[in-house]
Amino acid sequence: MQVVHATFESGEGEEAVDLLKRLGLDIENYKLIESETGDLLIINLLYGNEDQLLDGLKEQFNFSESPDRSLVIFTPDTIIPRDKEKVKEHNYRASRETIVTYAKDNSKVDSQFLILAVVAAIIASLGLIIDNTAVIVGSMVIAPVFGPIIAIAVGIVLGDLKLLVQGLVAELVVVLVAVMIGVLSGGIIPNVTINRALQVRMLPTLPDLLIAFAAGGAGAYSLVTNVKQQLIGVVIAAALIPVMATIGIGIALWSWPLFSGAVLLLLANFFALLLAIVITFYFKGLKPQFWYDLTAKKLIKKSLIVLIISLILLAVPLWVITYQQMVKEQPEDIVRQTYREYFKDQFESRLIRVEIEEERIELIFYSPQRKEKEELDSLAKQIQRQLERDYTIEFEIIPTQRFKVDANSS
Numbered sequence: 001m002q003v004v005h006a007t008f009e010s011g012e013g014e015e016a017v018d019l020l021k022r023l024g025l026d027i028e029n030y031k032l033i034e035s036e037t038g039d040l041l042i043i044n045l046l047y048g049n050e051d052q053l054l055d056g057l058k059e060q061f062n063f064s065e066s067p068d069r070s071l072v073i074f075t076p077d078t079i080i081p082r083d084k085e086k087v088k089e090h091n092y093r094a095s096r097e098t099i100v101t102y103a104k105d106n107s108k109v110d111s112q113f114l115i116l117a118v119v120a121a122i123i124a125s126l127g128l129i130i131d132n133t134a135v136i137v138g139s140m141v142i143a144p145v146f147g148p149i150i151a152i153a154v155g156i157v158l159g160d161l162k163l164l165v166q167g168l169v170a171e172l173v174v175v176l177v178a179v180m181i182g183v184l185s186g187g188i189i190p191n192v193t194i195n196r197a198l199q200v201r202m203l204p205t206l207p208d209l210l211i212a213f214a215a216g217g218a219g220a221y222s223l224v225t226n227v228k229q230q231l232i233g234v235v236i237a238a239a240l241i242p243v244m245a246t247i248g249i250g251i252a253l254w255s256w257p258l259f260s261g262a263v264l265l266l267l268a269n270f271f272a273l274l275l276a277i278v279i280t281f282y283f284k285g286l287k288p289q290f291w292y293d294l295t296a297k298k299l300i301k302k303s304l305i306v307l308i309i310s311l312i313l314l315a316v317p318l319w320v321i322t323y324q325q326m327v328k329e330q331p332e333d334i335v336r337q338t339y340r341e342y343f344k345d346q347f348e349s350r351l352i353r354v355e356i357e358e359e360r361i362e363l364i365f366y367s368p369q370r371k372e373k374e375e376l377d378s379l380a381k382q383i384q385r386q387l388e389r390d391y392t393i394e395f396e397i398i399p400t401q402r403f404k405v406d407a408n409s410s
Helices: 013-022 050-060 084-089 096-105 111-130 133-142 146-158 161-188 196-202 206-224 228-238 240-252 256-283 290-328 330-343 373-387
Strands: 002-008 030-033 039-045 070-074 351-356 360-367 392-399
Touching: 002 013, 002 050, 013 030, 013 039, 013 050, 050 070, 070 096, 096 146, 096 161, 096 206, 111 133, 111 161, 111 196, 111 240, 133 228, 133 240, 146 161, 146 206, 146 256, 146 290, 161 240, 161 290, 196 240, 196 256, 206 256, 206 290, 240 256, 256 290, 330 351, 330 360, 330 373, 373 392
Parallel strands: 360 392
Antiparallel strands: 002 039, 002 070, 030 039, 351 360
């Protein structure tokens, strides 16, 4: 439920009430307070008539130019409706004005927006370089990346080209800021290496795309139902700012795999988020004002085609990486894990290489001691048990020697 406080010039309140009656609003859902200084009309938006009612008021009264008129929409913390059965019959959602206002306010490129973008990019870049998950998550919460995507989606659904462009510009600004700071961080900080945090974003998979799609749907649904607490979880799940910073670090390190993988992940997340938000808004009944209806229909149709085709094209390399990681590389991970547990070599300090072919596995490692065949047979059987497949397993063992040289010897 939302509540509208509309103020009018003295005597205009009755005109507004006549409009509410024509729109079929029950008298129990509005209250007019008249005075010589102006009229106050309080309206409960509870039964699925939000947009029609607000459009009618804005069309009949000019709230933006008259100092005696205003339109305030807010959501109360607690609602005890008179007619609970009637509330259940209607699929309540936030008013169009509420969603549009959120989109405009959170995609406005001003000093506050830029400061948040810079701070979030710095935190994300440093968190990635030191491989600190808590720091990376903190950057996601700060980053102003979700608002512009909402603005783009609202612009598409409502046929509002101005809002769509505003969202695109804001999102592009965040990308440029994050990439530039990633480049600076990767160039200034010495000995930056591709650690686990960067590697995860270097190798995006299909599950990443599906997570972004689900997060976008959750974010749009929380806005439509006017429950915004879940948006923090959405921005963490979508995780765009660390990906943008990773692109910059990839440029600083001259690492094509890191750069290209992060670009692929960013595009996949962006298009998946946008598609999910557009679909959710549309099917939850977010409709444009009637004079934008034709523009919105054309824009939604074209946008859906572009988004779906883009996601299909992006899904191809994502599927290849997914197959490589989860199907082809999984046996190698199992072999390495079994090796670590068997020889108690947690950091694989003596393991040189693991090669896996169709029916053959080869392990190459250093050993300061001679390995008996029985010991290697036992390791081979454990590997076969873990893989649940009969491989031919070969070992190449490189013996090592230890020498001690006296520092005083000549």
